[in-house]
Amino acid sequence: MKRVIGKFQLFRSFLRLLFLQGLLNRRGMQNLGLVSALSPATGKLDDSRDSSMLLKHLSFFNCNPNFTPFVVGGVLKLEEEKRAGKPISDDDIEYFKRALTGPLAAMGDMLFIGNLKPLALTFACIFAIYKLPLGLLAVFLLYNIVIISCRLWGVYLGYTKGWELVDFFSGPEFQKVLSVVEAASAGVGGVLLGILFCRFPQNGHTMLVLAGALTAVTLYLLKRDVPASWVAIILFPTSAFVALLVGQG
Amino acid sequence: MSTILALSLLAGLLAVDHRVGWQSLLAQPVFAAVLVGGVTGELESAVTVGLALELIYLSILPMRGTRVPDQIAGGVVGCGTASLLMRYTGDPRFVFVAAVGILMGLLAGELGSRLGAPFHGLQNRVLSGFDVAPHTARRTVVQRIAWLHTGSIAYVFVVEAVVVLVLLSAGFFAGERFTRLVDVTLLEGAEYWKFLIPAVGAASLIHLYWQHHLRRMLIVCAVLVVIILWLR
Numbered sequence: 381m382k383r384v385i386g387k388f389q390l391f392r393s394f395l396r397l398l399f400l401q402g403l404l405n406r407r408g409m410q411n412l413g414l415v416s417a418l419s420p421a422t423g424k425l426d427d428s429r430d431s432s433m434l435l436k437h438l439s440f441f442n443c444n445p446n447f448t449p450f451v452v453g454g455v456l457k458l459e460e461e462k463r464a465g466k467p468i469s470d471d472d473i474e475y476f477k478r479a480l481t482g483p484l485a486a487m488g489d490m491l492f493i494g495n496l497k498p499l500a501l502t503f504a505c506i507f508a509i510y511k512l513p514l515g516l517l518a519v520f521l522l523y524n525i526v527i528i529s530c531r532l533w534g535v536y537l538g539y540t541k542g543w544e545l546v547d548f549f550s551g552p553e554f555q556k557v558l559s560v561v562e563a564a565s566a567g568v569g570g571v572l573l574g575i576l577f578c579r580f581p582q583n584g585h586t587m588l589v590l591a592g593a594l595t596a597v598t599l600y601l602l603k604r605d606v607p608a609s610w611v612a613i614i615l616f617p618t619s620a621f622v623a624l625l626v627g628q629g
Numbered sequence: 630m631s632t633i634l635a636l637s638l639l640a641g642l643l644a645v646d647h648r649v650g651w652q653s654l655l656a657q658p659v660f661a662a663v664l665v666g667g668v669t670g671e672l673e674s675a676v677t678v679g680l681a682l683e684l685i686y687l688s689i690l691p692m693r694g695t696r697v698p699d700q701i702a703g704g705v706v707g708c709g710t711a712s713l714l715m716r717y718t719g720d721p722r723f724v725f726v727a728a729v730g731i732l733m734g735l736l737a738g739e740l741g742s743r744l745g746a747p748f749h750g751l752q753n754r755v756l757s758g759f760d761v762a763p764h765t766a767r768r769t770v771v772q773r774i775a776w777l778h779t780g781s782i783a784y785v786f787v788v789e790a791v792v793v794l795v796l797l798s799a800g801f802f803a804g805e806r807f808t809r810l811v812d813v814t815l816l817e818g819a820e821y822w823k824f825l826i827p828a829v830g831a832a833s834l835i836h837l838y839w840q841h842h843l844r845r846m847l848i849v850c851a852v853l854v855v856i857i858l859w860l861r
Contacts, residue, residue, distance in 0.1 A: 570850025620818030
């Protein structure tokens with residue numbers, strides 16, 4: 381089958397996908413972003429000046445922004461195959477979108493929001509504690525290389541695989557990657573935890589005991605869905621009160 | 630005033646990255662602190678506040694449907710207040726000024742999310758109302774979406790810049806009064822608080838990774854680091 385969509389069109393889709401969240405809305409979520417990302421290639425796929433190819437993608441669409449490029453690439457591939465005369469209907473393309481979107485949203489949230497971002501931020505905190513600006517820069521660059529290359533690779537891979545994307549994400553590979561990232565996040569989290577506890581005695585052993593008690597109380601409150609920011613805010617007047625008691629004592 | 634304005638514009642740019650772009654981490658307090666410190670010329674105080682805020686915000690994951698503090702407003706206002714106080718008042722009480730910055734940052738984070746909510750709601754309504762007739766020309770549809778996209782990016786920038794302008798002006802004013810009027814007891818209380826804030830961060834970390842298959846990794850690494858650091 382002759383390819384109609386070139387690398388340049390895919391690259392333009394990738395550039396629009398970088399700002400996908402700008403069109404996020406409650407009714408269709410990322411539907412406008414998806415249409416915006418598909419639009420550079422639709423001129424090649426549809427010779428008529430009609431917008432029906434774009435408008436049919438205005439239905440509800442919500443995925444993890446870092447995994448959306450896979451769906452965009454896959455949809456472009458299917459639209460291209462349909463144009464070439466393969467027995468693919470609009471319903472098939474809609475089914476493809478729905479079949480991929482849910483699992484990819486869950487996988488992306490687990491990988492990026494749940495693990496990769498906390499991992500990068502934990503590393504950043506360690507470098508900030510030891511005042512290492514180069515470390516901060518390295519974390520920033522590495523994280524962005526991962527995110528941007530995932531989006532770029534996603535468009536091209538989605539376009540190359542088409543329907544095969546479903547098989548690609550059904551295998552055990554993703555679970556393996558997730559396990560490695562989870563273990564690394566927990567390990568680096570442990571390192572930061574150790575560093576924090578080693579720094580408390582610098583302000584006296586009473587502070588170490590107080591810090592231990594406060595950690596336990598905060599943990600209890602976090603488990604009851606009290607945000608950490610509120611715990612810290614409430615702690616301010618409490619500290620002033622304790623200081624007042626100590627001063628009077 | 631020009632520094633506050635510059636920091637507000639910086640917050641607008643960070644909001645574009647965080648809410649529209651690919652979330653490059655620049656909007657996180659620990660990274661925003663470096664930028665704020667660069668603008669104000671008070672890197673140390675800005676990074677101290679940014680680190681404390683990041684430790685507190687670590688456990689708050691922006692998963693679907695959750696209401697989270699405005700970390701951009703929190704980071705920029707917190708780091709900005711501390712570094713502006715250091716720069717313009719020349720206050721020698723570093724720990725105390727950092728504590729004031731952290732408090733202002735936390736309050737700005739909570740207020741910022743509430744102040745910005747109606748504006749984001751309005752943006753949502755406009756975007757949700759997008760509709761075109763079935764046989765509209767493709768070029769027209771693409772152009773309308775492009776204009777909507779550009780307008781949306783500009784709107785996010787302006788809203789965050791204005792929210793931070795208001796909160797940073799108020800934060801600096803309140804911080805400046807607070808540092809002038811504070812008595813010894815409150816000073817000590819604020820310093821205790823600053824020293825104890827990492828404990829909230831430690832709890833955030835434990836909360837984040839306390840899952841049955843990660844618990845062992847967390848504990849082993851923490852104990853190893855404690856042993857190594859105590860031996861040194």
